[in-house]
Amino acid sequence: MHKQTIASLAEGLRAGEFSSEELTRHFLDRIQRYNGQLNCYITVTEEAALAAAREADRRLRAGSATVLTGIPLAHKDIFCTDGVRTTCASRMLDNFIAPYDATVISAFKEAGAVMLGKTNMDEFAMGSSNETSYYGPVGNPWDMGRVPGGSSGGSAAAVAARLAPGATGTDTGGSIRQPAALCGLTGLKPTYGRVSRYGMIAFASSLDQGGPLTLTAQDAAIMMNAMAGFDERDSTSIDHPVPDYGAALEQSIEGLRIGVPGEFFGDGLAPEVRGLVEAAIRQYERMGATVEEIGLPNSRYSAPTYYVVAPAECSSNLSRFDGVRYGYRCEDPVDLMDLYKRSRGEGFGAEVKRRIMIGTYALSAGYYDAYYLKAQKLRQLISDDFKTAFEQVDVIMGPTTPTTAFAAGDKLDDPIQMYLSDIYTIAVNLAGLPAISIPCGFSNGLPAGLQIIGNYFTEARLLNIAHRYQQETDWHTHIPEAFE
Amino acid sequence: MALQRSDVEKIAHLARLAVSTEELADYTRSLSDILEFVEQMDSADVAQVAPMAHPLDAVQRLREDAVRETDQRDKFQAIAPCVEEGLYLVPKVIE
Numbered sequence: 139m140h141k142q143t144i145a146s147l148a149e150g151l152r153a154g155e156f157s158s159e160e161l162t163r164h165f166l167d168r169i170q171r172y173n174g175q176l177n178c179y180i181t182v183t184e185e186a187a188l189a190a191a192r193e194a195d196r197r198l199r200a201g202s203a204t205v206l207t208g209i210p211l212a213h214k215d216i217f218c219t220d221g222v223r224t225t226c227a228s229r230m231l232d233n234f235i236a237p238y239d240a241t242v243i244s245a246f247k248e249a250g251a252v253m254l255g256k257t258n259m260d261e262f263a264m265g266s267s268n269e270t271s272y273y274g275p276v277g278n279p280w281d282m283g284r285v286p287g288g289s290s291g292g293s294a295a296a297v298a299a300r301l302a303p304g305a306t307g308t309d310t311g312g313s314i315r316q317p318a319a320l321c322g323l324t325g326l327k328p329t330y331g332r333v334s335r336y337g338m339i340a341f342a343s344s345l346d347q348g349g350p351l352t353l354t355a356q357d358a359a360i361m362m363n364a365m366a367g368f369d370e371r372d373s374t375s376i377d378h379p380v381p382d383y384g385a386a387l388e389q390s391i392e393g394l395r396i397g398v399p400g401e402f403f404g405d406g407l408a409p410e411v412r413g414l415v416e417a418a419i420r421q422y423e424r425m426g427a428t429v430e431e432i433g434l435p436n437s438r439y440s441a442p443t444y445y446v447v448a449p450a451e452c453s454s455n456l457s458r459f460d461g462v463r464y465g466y467r468c469e470d471p472v473d474l475m476d477l478y479k480r481s482r483g484e485g486f487g488a489e490v491k492r493r494i495m496i497g498t499y500a501l502s503a504g505y506y507d508a509y510y511l512k513a514q515k516l517r518q519l520i521s522d523d524f525k526t527a528f529e530q531v532d533v534i535m536g537p538t539t540p541t542t543a544f545a546a547g548d549k550l551d552d553p554i555q556m557y558l559s560d561i562y563t564i565a566v567n568l569a570g571l572p573a574i575s576i577p578c579g580f581s582n583g584l585p586a587g588l589q590i591i592g593n594y595f596t597e598a599r600l601l602n603i604a605h606r607y608q609q610e611t612d613w614h615t616h617i618p619e620a621f622e
Numbered sequence: 623m624a625l626q627r628s629d630v631e632k633i634a635h636l637a638r639l640a641v642s643t644e645e646l647a648d649y650t651r652s653l654s655d656i657l658e659f660v661e662q663m664d665s666a667d668v669a670q671v672a673p674m675a676h677p678l679d680a681v682q683r684l685r686e687d688a689v690r691e692t693d694q695r696d697k698f699q700a701i702a703p704c705v706e707e708g709l710y711l712v713p714k715v716i717e
Contacts (some may be wrong), residue, residue: 442660466702483640514673570677
């Protein structure tokens, strides 16, 4: 059962081949068996999962089920879940029981999906390897000595190891797409404003976006149908009609115009990844697409721009963690300043503190213009490059990451090296565009990802383009040997 | 931009983060490295560019000025570190 996609499990449930309770127990057993090694779940909600499964079985019998009813899913521990610990993988929230559900969580509950638990992540979503978590690092199911990527590393490892058929993640600089690429999964970052951020603990408010991590584009479409939509409670939510993301999956891609930016195929790209990505693009040509070279000249400023904007916004968002109303409080504070400084100093990990400090500096008097304002101007230029490109092409393709999964500990000593693993994903967040990563092959047994970037609100088209490739190839069906 | 330890102390104070003397050296080094990295922005000419407020030029939505929230103080305070009679307790602020 764990080898099946959400779509096929949904059929099985409807046909009565198995119940949601059996299916849920199956995944809970696997989690019990493998989570010790992988460390991809921070909290497993066994009792609640079984209760939800039984309720789903009742709905299935009554004929009031939807496609997600009874489907077990894992949720990144950044989404507030009412009555359930929500930690953001930080000591700061180790004791935080969320008093409400995030909109994304409510949406899945209403659809009758079953929550298996909360997945591990880089602390407060800051990282690209799931090595900054207070609860320890997550292993890559394809090679336990390597990283699964981050920050949604727990969600990616859980799905890749078949400890959940699908999971939610969030993407601020690549945190859905990069782990999807390193773990052989399909990961979609929707257009900024497409998925509600209400209840999704904020890292960088102008960049954060929640999305699905699944085995297939078809499954991602199923999850998107629940996740997407206007939400009054998120003031950045865009009121744009939500299509049925699965309706156009089979559409022909004859005549699809693909743009390939030279900037994404430069020196930093590992030759084996380049080979696989180029082969994938040739596959699209065989399917009737045309390919042309485009330029994204300002994309070289993406990483510096991002590493000013994101820390600046995070320094503001994380100022709410002060030891007063919730979360970690230091012992015996002598005065208010001590309460704040030690609660935050002890509650946050090193990478989080680094980013808060960079952000604080970039926004401080005398430096705001030189750093934050300049970065926001560069952001406009980076975004304009995409606008120009989309006048000539329908989608942009390239590698999701410069290399396959790197070894644990490899980049911990050099934050800049870690930041550079997001080099192809970051510009997309800066521009607010949607993008998907799909598996396009293996090198030395490690998966590589193809990134497909679309224009605003073209998620249905991206899923269609991804689905068509998955009909002609089988990279997405491979299972890591250790978890069969 | 090479930061001095005193710069990092000031930043940590602004950010309300306690940084030990041992950590100070590490943070001074890593923050200086990051600032040097982001200074790559300086080679761009952005004089004529307006800063991006929102990728789709959306504006802040407003709503009717009517009370919609319900009082859930007890629920929210159930997870607070230190409360008494509906108030959050902190060390004395005013002598």
